[in-house]
Amino acid sequence: MGTPARAKKPDSGHGGAPTALRRRFRPRGVGPATDPSLRVERRQRPRDVLGDYPQQAVPRRLLERERNYRRSLFAADLVAGLLALVLSLAVLGADTMSAPAALFALPLLAGLSKLHGLYDRDDLLVRKTTIEEVPKLFQHAVLATLVIVIADGHLGIGEVGDRQALALCGLLVSLTTVCRMLARRVAGGMSQPERILVLGSAEAERNLHERAAGRVGAEFVGAVPLERVGSHEDLRRLVGAFDVDRVIIVPSDLAAATDTPELIRAAKAAGVRVSVLPGVLDVVGSQVEFDDVFGVTLLGVRRFGLTRSSRAVKRGFDITVAVLAGLVALPVVALAAIVIKLDSPGPVFFRQERIGFRGRRFRMVKLRTMVDGADAMKGELAAQNEVADGMFKIAEDPRVTRVGRLLRKTHLDELPQLYNVLRGQMSVVGPRPLIRNEDERITGLDRRRLELTPGMTGPWQILGSHRRIPMGEMLKLDYLYAANWSLWNDLKILLRTAAIVLRRHGV
Incomplete structure (x- = not known):
């Protein structure tokens, strides 16, 4: 049976619903879109479909x-490898690097990417990113460069020097990434x-929609409470009705978590991809080690905080970034200071007490x-505060100056914080x-x-x-970051x- 063509999504005429749960959905493919007897109301939601009609999703799409993703990535690796080798041969010359050895590196790069699953990982991901692959791409480039250097030495055609090898490795990493x-x-x-x-709460769907919709090539059709999905047939109907x-x-x-394996099997049987949001990672983070104790799988959880060696590495990173960024930022800050003085009366720099490492107070610049x-005006503007939990945010804050809006939009107002980083009061990240x-x-474990x-x-x-985040979510992000x-x-x-x-x- 051929894959049914997708109909163009009709305009609801409502200019976009305010929340994910109020969006109008129209089933696509075989079923309601082609058979009038199976057509459902436009206001129908996924949770309303159960029991209406069976429909099997077609996995060919x-x-x-x-x-498309695998072929595009494979072509990207070949193009990047060829470009890197051509540029290297053009710069180094054919007498210092043999073309046969260089061309042998191309299938090696593709083979390593296949070995590490870099062509298949997009099948598993909602957010398909390249930045996570850079460490492996770097390893591939180093190995390919070593192969070329060793092969050239054995062939006796030429010798690739240290600088040439570094240049080739750098080209392979950067071009492959791009x-x-x-x-x-x-x-x-x-x-x-x-x-x-x-499959979960409306709040979970809304949270995922706010974070991902429009930025990961995803369209959220809605949410169904787990307790409403009682059988494999229920899930098949949902998948077919909404072209999932x-x-x-x-x-x-915990009760819902015990049903997760059965739901995963049902989703796989329906021919769709499956992702699971494990609640345990909200507490332990994602950097866990799977420990197989004679057939019993345990999760090894990292302790909270950084070791002394990690703090030293992080501090070295902070100093390096602050010095390099400071050299670039100095003339920008000087120019901004002149503009601020011309725009409104008052000091150039704003200093405010903040709470730092282990509760130590410092003045952030x-x-x-x-x-x-502006601080004295908070009381007058309290009614316009858009966030709770003790934070103070107004989208169109009347206290912000004309120049201030530009500085905030470009984040240039934060450049003086590099001074706090050099003093050890702040970190870059x-x-x-x-x-x-x-x-x-903030109390307790937070x-x-x-x-x-x-x-x-x-x-x-x-x-x-992209959006205002409440204090509770910010604390969770801080915990997971650590x-x-x-x-x-x-x-x-x-x-x-x-x-x-x-x-x-703007933030």
Whole structure:
């Protein structure tokens, strides 16, 4: 049976629903879209379908999408490898690197990517990113370069020097990363958005929708409580009625978690991809070790906080970034200071007491973006506060100056915090530095966030560039950041923050 073509999504005429649960859904493919007897009301939600009609999803569309990604990534690796080798041969010359040895590296790179699952991992992911692959791509580039160097030595054609080898390795890593990013964009453009059904609470679906919709090529069709999915047939009906490509299972408690294996089997039988949001990771983080004790699987959980050696590595990273960024930022800050003085009366810098490592207080420095005496105006504007939990945020804050809006939009107002980083009061990446009133509202185990030095940026800033995040979620992000800390994670957060700044998103 051929794959039914997708009908163009009709315009509901409502200009976009306010929440994921109020969106209008229209089933696609074989079923309601083609058979009037099976047609459902436009306001129908996934939870209303159970018991109406059976419908089996056709997995061929999923297979075609996955093939698009695999082929695009394979082509990207070959193109990147060829470009790197051509550039290297052009610069180094054919007498210093043999073409046969260089060309042998191409299938080696592709084979290593296949061995490490870099062509198949997109099948498992909702958010298909390249940055997570960079460590493995670096390993592949190093190994390919070693093969070329050793092969050239044995062939006696020439000798690749240290600088040439480093240049080749760097080209392989950078070009492969860029080509893979472009390949994912191309493959995503060739495919329809992945339609996702959440089996769990409406809150879980709304949270996933806010974080992912519009940014990962996903379309959330809604949520169904786990207790409503009583059998394999129920799930097949939902998958068929709403043309679902992926099911995300969100167990709400231990009882629901025990049903998860059965739901996974049912989803696989329906021909869709499955993702599971394990509640245990909210507490232990994602960096766990699977420990097989004679057939019994245990999770080895890392302790909270950083070891002394990790703190030393992180501090060295902070100093390096602060010095290099400070040299670039110095003329920018000087120019901004002149503009601030011309725009409004008051000091150039804004200093505010924040709570740092283990509760130590320090004065955080920023470029002034508000009128002088803005703190004294909080009482007058309390009614306009848009967030709870002791935090104070107003989208269109009247205290912000004209120049201040530009500085906030580009995050240039935060550059003086590099001074705090050099003094050891802040880190480049870390939890959000809170004022005293906000810190006093944090109690219990949540205060363990103080075991980390507050940062100029962090997970809270990346998510906050797209939406306001409440205090409770920010504390959870701080905890997971500490539980999963690594230098590579810090670098990823820094790169994502730089991307946000370049796109001029406001926080």
